[in-house]
Amino acid sequence: MRRRLAVLALCSAGIVAAASGGDAVSAPPPPPPMHPVAGAAGAGDPYYPDDGNGGYDALDYHVDASYDPPSGHLDGDTTVTAKATHDLSRFDLDLRGLDVHSVEVDGKPAKFTREKAFELVVTPAEPIRAGTTFRTRVRYGGDPAKTPRDGGSENGWRHSADGGAYMVGEPHSAAFWFPVNETPRDKATFTLTAHVPAGWTVVSNGREGPPGTWTDPNPVASYLTTIAIGKFGIDKSTLPDGTPVVSAYAPGAEARRATGGRLPEVLGFLSGKFGPYPQSAAGAIYLDEDIRFSLETQTRPTYAKGAELTTLVHESAHQWFGDSVSVRDWSDICLNECFASYAQWLWAERDGQNLDDRYRAAIEITHGSTDFWAQKLVDMGQGHEFEGVYNKGILALHALRRQIGDPAFDRLLHDWPSRFRHGNATWADFEAMVTRLSGQDLRGFFADWFRGTKLPADAHLFPGSLHS
Known part of the structure; x- marks a missing residue:
């Protein structure tokens, strides 16, 4: 009995020695030192250099908004979940007009300032390490309809005829009513919980949940979020x-x-x-x-x-074209609007319309119009994004269809939304896919139709069945 206890004691000692010896499991190394810097005040779009922000990837927005239709006053409480892409000393959100009452980062009060027209600059209590997921809560309020807007497609927050309100706009929309990384480059999921007086209804994106709550589990480009309050x-x-x-x-x-x-x-x-x-x-x-x-x-x-x-x-x-597959830069807006516009022709074709005849008639009408052909469809310049994509863009896509043939064009219509589903894509991505699917050298075609400012050469104006 005593011998057995001695053996057990020796075994125990051996285990302890092994645990403290060369084969011991070492403690994890300390994290590397941080080198925090400020996130960029713009996302990098050359047309709108102040839009969006750098230093983080937005993952989710949860907007809690109370709105009083008679007074037009909105109280907001938005939580932005994001992942730091480098060590952050501070970062920006975009918010237009409304008064900010408080900001917290991961539950701790954060310093904040307002800069330029719409930068909300947040300095957390402690730097944020790269790769860390963090949550920023912003409480704010005011009358969003009083925020200045640029006009055109920047509609801003508007009062509706029934006394309610609605929010649509492009390229700027979300920052009129909640803090956001306002760039299509940084898509995120979105939830709205809205509080309005009895008798009013709120409609937003995604699926309806408890009263006043709407959730879209798919990533959304910020300008595609919305709220409508009405009867x-x-x-x-x-x-x-x-x-x-x-x-x-x-x-x-x-x-x-x-x-x-x-x-x-x-x-x-x-x-x-x-x-x-x-x-x-x-x-x-x-x-x-x-x-x-x-x-x-x-x-x-x-x-x-x-x-x-x-x-x-x-x-x-x-x-499909614009929402699921979003542009990275606004200069590539043809990827949204040219295809949505051509869908109208596809619908007409479904109803029996001959699209080649419609195309030839359109070419005959526009043939001598230098203004029509001067509209570029790619790299058109800031402020000109929406000039040619609804009319010249349709003709360009029909010419492309005839250039590469229906089998390749049909594959393009399927493969493009599938390849970039819920992401972002560029015009270079598009040219590469078309070239691969068609097996053709299309550099001249793309230069004539999408970057050109005059009537395309006949070989590109009347390709395939359009030539006859």
Whole structure:
């Protein structure tokens, strides 16, 4: 008995010795020293150098907003979840106009200042290490309708005819009502929890949750987020695959229910061309407002007064081209608008229209117009992004279709949304894919049609079946 205890004692001693010897499990090394620097005050788009910010990747926005329609006052409480891309001493968010009351980073009070027109500069209590996921909570408030806007497609926060409000705009939108990294380069998931008085309804992106809550689990470019507050009539249904459909009709827009009711038909047709519907939900927001444009707000496009079925086709096509696959730079906006516009031609072809005849007629009308052909479709210059993409862009895509042939063009329509699903892409990516699918040298074609400022050469103007 005593011998056995001695043996056990020796064994125990050996174990202890081994644990403290050369084979011991060493403690993890201390983290490397940090070298924190400020995040950039812009994301790098040459057309809008102050838009967006650097130093982090936004992952999620949770916007909690209370809005009082009679006074127009909004109180916001937004949490931005992000991942640091380098050691951060400070970073910026974009927020226009509204007064900031407090900022916290990971639950600790942070210093903040306002710089330039819309920079909210946040200095956390401690530097943030690269690769760390951190949460920034901003409490703010004010009347967002009083924030200056540039006009055009920058619509800003607007009061609606029924006394409510709505928010659409491009390229600037989200920063009018919540702090954001306002660049399409940094997409993130989005949740809105809205509080409004009884009798008012809030509609936003994605799937409807508890009252006033909307969540899109797919990444969203910030200008494609939205909020609409009104006395809406709501229609709900599902697509054949179970995707929820929620459409809202403002007072005065009820007659457009007949158009809105065709959404499943339109999405079914486009799915046949572009591949499976890529969004978490579907629907529409039909306003009775005289704004100059409708907008492809993700999952639930916003329609101005007078929007017709062709507009429904256009904005629905954006759910693939522009929403799921987003531009990296605004100079590549043709990747959004040229394809959404050509979808309207595809719809007309479905109804029996000969697109070659339509193309030739358009060329005959525009043949002598130097202004029409001077519109560049790529690298068009800041402020000119939306000039040629809706008309010349359609002709360019039809010419491309005839240049590479229907089999390659059909693969392009499927492969592009699939390859870059829920991400970003560039014009260089597009040219590379078309070249690979067609097996052709298309440098001259792209130079003539997309970067050129005059009528393309006949070989590019009338390719394939258009030549006959």
